[in-house]
Amino acid sequence: xxxxxxxxxxxxxxxxxxxxxxxxxxxxxxxxxxxxxxxxxxxxxxxxxxxxxxxxxxxxxxxxxxxxxxxxxxxxxxxxxxxxxxxxxxxxxxxxxxxxxxxxxxxxxxxxxxxxxxxxxxxxxxxxxxxxxxxxxxxxxxxxxxxxxxxxxxxxxxxxxxxxxxxxxxxxxxxxxxxxxxxxxxxxxxxxxxxxxxxxxxxxxxxxxxxxxxxxxxxxxxxxxxxxxxxxxxxxxxxxxxxxxxxxxxxxxxxxxxxxxxxxxxxxxxxxxxx
Numbered sequence: 001x002x003x004x005x006x007x008x009x010x011x012x013x014x015x016x017x018x019x020x021x022x023x024x025x026x027x028x029x030x031x032x033x034x035x036x037x038x039x040x041x042x043x044x045x046x047x048x049x050x051x052x053x054x055x056x057x058x059x060x061x062x063x064x065x066x067x068x069x070x071x072x073x074x075x076x077x078x079x080x081x082x083x084x085x086x087x088x089x090x091x092x093x094x095x096x097x098x099x100x101x102x103x104x105x106x107x108x109x110x111x112x113x114x115x116x117x118x119x120x121x122x123x124x125x126x127x128x129x130x131x132x133x134x135x136x137x138x139x140x141x142x143x144x145x146x147x148x149x150x151x152x153x154x155x156x157x158x159x160x161x162x163x164x165x166x167x168x169x170x171x172x173x174x175x176x177x178x179x180x181x182x183x184x185x186x187x188x189x190x191x192x193x194x195x196x197x198x199x200x201x202x203x204x205x206x207x208x209x210x211x212x213x214x215x216x217x218x219x220x221x222x223x224x225x226x227x228x229x230x231x232x233x234x235x236x237x238x239x240x241x242x243x244x245x246x247x248x249x250x251x252x253x254x255x256x257x258x259x260x261x262x263x264x265x266x267x268x269x270x271x272x273x274x275x
Contacts, residue, residue, distance in 0.1 A: 001048070001140070002118050003041050006110055006207075007034060007128035008054020008101050013234050022056045024128035025063065026239060029246040032063065033233055036131050038094070040253060044136040046124065047094045050117050052101040052110040064096055102203060108211045109203035111192075118194055125207075127188040131242070131253035132230035134189045139224045143191035146222035150196055150215050154223050155187035155230040184223075186212070187230050228257035 011023030018026065024034035038049060053060055063070065071089040076082070097117050101110040111125060122143075124136075134153055143151035186208065199214055215221040229252035233239050245251050 001046060001120060002050055002123040003038075003046050003048065004050045004052065004111060004114060004118070004123055004125040005034065005037060005128050006107050006125065007051050007060060008057065008103070008105065008110055009107075009128075010055050011129070014236060014239065016236050017239065018055075020056075021059045022054075022128075023233070024051075025056075025059050026233065028131075028233075028239075028242045028251075033131065033242070034060070034128055036251075036253065037126060037128065038091075040131060040134070041124070041136055042091070042094065043254070046136060049095065050097045050099055050114050051128075052099055052114055054101055054103050054105060054110070057098070057100060061098055064098065067091075105203040106205055107207035108200045108205035111207065111211075112197055112200040112202070112205070115194075115197050118197075120194070122191060122193045125190045125192060127232075129234065130188050130230065130232040131251075132187060132189065132226065133228045133253050133255050133257045134187070134224075134226050134230070135257050136189070139189060139226075140191055142224040143222060148215075148222040149193045149218075149220040150212070151191045151222040151224055152212065153187040153189035154184040154225050156183060156227065157185050158231075184225065187226055188232070189224075189226075226257070229253055229255070
């Protein structure tokens with residue numbers, strides 16, 4: 001199944017970094033967030049990507065055209081320019097289609113523009129600026145069970161502020177930026193049946209305000225509720241947060257979502273018992 005990554009936006013809220021490169025190329029550690037997103041999918045065996053280019057798309061083109069040199073040791077013999085590559089990276093077999101989708105095209109229009117590269121009955125899609133430990137296999141299974149045209153991953157955002165518990169004039173507990181318990185938002189990891197592309201009229205259509213809204217009205221938008229880690233990178237503060245998490249050596253977007261794993265194991269046990 002193809003994975004479409006929307007990577008063409010202007011990224012104006014992160015202007016400190018995006019003045020010279022597109023937001024998907026802003027780095028977490030020494031790797032662009034685009035690479036981190038692709039690794040989130042490749043962990044589950046999905047390695048066939050379509051990247052929708054727009055703003056400063058040549059930066060992304062250059063990255064993949066020079067991927068071997070950027071991510072491997074190599075020996076070069078000066079004068080003859082003979083090059084021996086010592087492959088150090090693990091991304092063997094990734095198939096990456098780089099598709100120009102226009103500078104000002106909206107998110108829905110970008111999906112429409114890459115329709116010719118999408119084979120099969122369905123595809124996945126995500127934004128180029130957010131990471132999560134979504135269990136992609138569970139997401140796909142949820143979509144297939146629903147029988148709907150599309151599935152959106154819902155996540156719980158973190159509060160911008162610390163949460164206080166107060167009793168009798170005293171703070172009894174303090175939690176820094178907890179998840180908002182009763183609020184779900186669009187987490188940006190989608191599964192679509194290809195036929196939904198016929199609902200997108202042109203470049204001006206946004207994925208969020210046109211396609212998803214229309215699917216919801218048609219009662220064709222299923223939801224996969226993800227309670228694990230999720231974080232977008234809209235601001236400099238969020239970029240710094242993701243870099244701090246990466247520096248721990250155990251970035252949470254590469255950790256298994258324990259709740260989902262437990263649920264799937266229980267489900268598998270039930271199916272095995274039935275057999």
